[in-house]
Amino acid sequence: MNDVITMDHGSGGKKSASLVQEIFLPAFANDALNALGDGAVLEGGANLVMSTDSFVIAPRFFPGGDIGKLAVCGTVNDVCMAGGAPKYLSLGMILEEGLPLDELRSVAASIAKAANEANVQIVTGDTKVVERGKGDGLYINTAGIGFLRHPGLSRERMREGDAVIVSGFVGDHGAAVMLARAELGIKSSLCSDCAPLTAMCASLAACGEAVRVLRDPTRGGVATALNEFVEDTPLCIELTEDAIPIRAETQAGCDLLGLDPLYCANEGKLVAVVDKEKAEEALAAIRRAPYGENAAVIGTVSARSPGHVLLLTRAQGTRMLSKLTGAELPRIC
């Protein structure tokens, strides 16, 4: 590790993980945090789930959403991935001097709309202002509380033969934001997939223990999320390239920008590992829910190459998909 923070530390890949492992976990260790889920399941009267996320995205407005919608969906989805039904959000804003108030109004309206769809309330907040040049317009933190409705989700419960499901087209958010950022002047129908997964997870909860683990593949994309499931375990995930739903526009945008959709952030998708006996049932539960109509089984859990994610390519080859290493997509959420 270098001795200063670099943009790589924010990519969601290996350097981000090193910060957590080498600095944060040793300092704060406790059972809830050590589980390293998207959210923490807490002891207490009501089986609480808590999660937090900060949003530093550039640009703040992008096709399919803005930083406000993202700030709601990101945290709501993290609570969902930990098995919680999201209920309350806190909202912390860091405003840069000079931010137009109309922009703040517009972001507040997006937050309200997304919160309404996700069925959560913004119950407490805080606003700070920093001098011009000490921020980048607007940073948002949200923390979310939910009540546990889908207990026991954990990668520890994965077994050989389990099915790997993705809830729809992969990589849309990352590709849309990077294309917007590149300012290439290209007309594209590419949109972020930013959406709350509250209803989809309520639907999946009916499958109970058959669902082993859930993750929303944000920074680092599907490839990084799946690596987190199997690393340091005797298990392997084998993906079938042909089975992975990728929009033609997303693939084209990624080709243009030199990106891989499997490493591009998603903000309205989940990956699920499910008991193979219940895979069709889980797939149907996801497809019935909003934003789930293009869900697909994309792979299986095996013991072929412990700790690794393999991609069985269209050309009948096998490619190892490692965790994101550099800052392929900094400030993507």
Place this chain on the structure above:
Amino acid sequence: MNDVITMDHGSGGKKSASLVQEIFLPAFANDALNALGDGAVLEGGANLVMSTDSFVIAPRFFPGGDIGKLAVCGTVNDVCMAGGAPKYLSLGMILEEGLPLDELRSVAASIAKAANEANVQIVTGDTKVVERGKGDGLYINTAGIGFLRHPGLSRERMREGDAVIVSGFVGDHGAAVMLARAELGIKSSLCSDCAPLTAMCASLAACGEAVRVLRDPTRGGVATALNEFVEDTPLCIELTEDAIPIRAETQAGCDLLGLDPLYCANEGKLVAVVDKEKAEEALAAIRRAPYGENAAVIGTVSARSPGHVLLLTRAQGTRMLSKLTGAELPRIC
């Protein structure tokens, strides 16, 4: 209101309040948020309390603490002021490219130490990195959850004759930070009062309904916090200047910098309005607790000048203490 964000919007005074009233409340209105407490009391299985705060302080290290200690105490105290016993914290970090990792380690250690003293666990977190020049080293957001132990705290319960108590010396945090920021090279023993009020509030909870309302006078100081108690009500708070505990070093530092300790931030103090019949009992409860040994009754609730805070000066005069209006102390927490 101007049409862009100015530093005044972050002062904790009138301009900050205008953001809340004109932008955030209309967008997110719900009962918990509308109460505008330091934290929100939530419905749910276990009578939850939730609060959040972002910390953008400059400098990040100051006599008596650092941004890490502050990030724990600030949110812990907000949960306490809403009547909660704090239990869990989330931690969101926004790191600027180039931040030394040793500094991050040091801040993480401060967070761990303060969390330990406050008896809270850091259960979930998130880290983002922004490019050099798009931040100021390190911004921290914490959100806190607690369980309600002191129900019903509300300024609505204030009555004529109630006593106003402050839990110790006023203005130390703001004065210490501003003096550190001024880099005057002055040797001073002045320290921030940054501390968790968990134990003090547990002690006060025994006074039950006699405690009408609590507030930690952070940005905007004691004068602004008390104004928030009486504004738009038929009540007035009358303070006795001689009764307000102010350290000689703090007064001297404020005199040097042109500040008023009554408007300087505190990070380990509370103001309480208490039934006059129980004022001595509440004072004793505060004094028994850590950080409470210099608590004092500093005023009373009256109907003399509805909606206002009056200071009865040493010279037998009366001065109106309005809410902080400008950015007297930006980025103080």
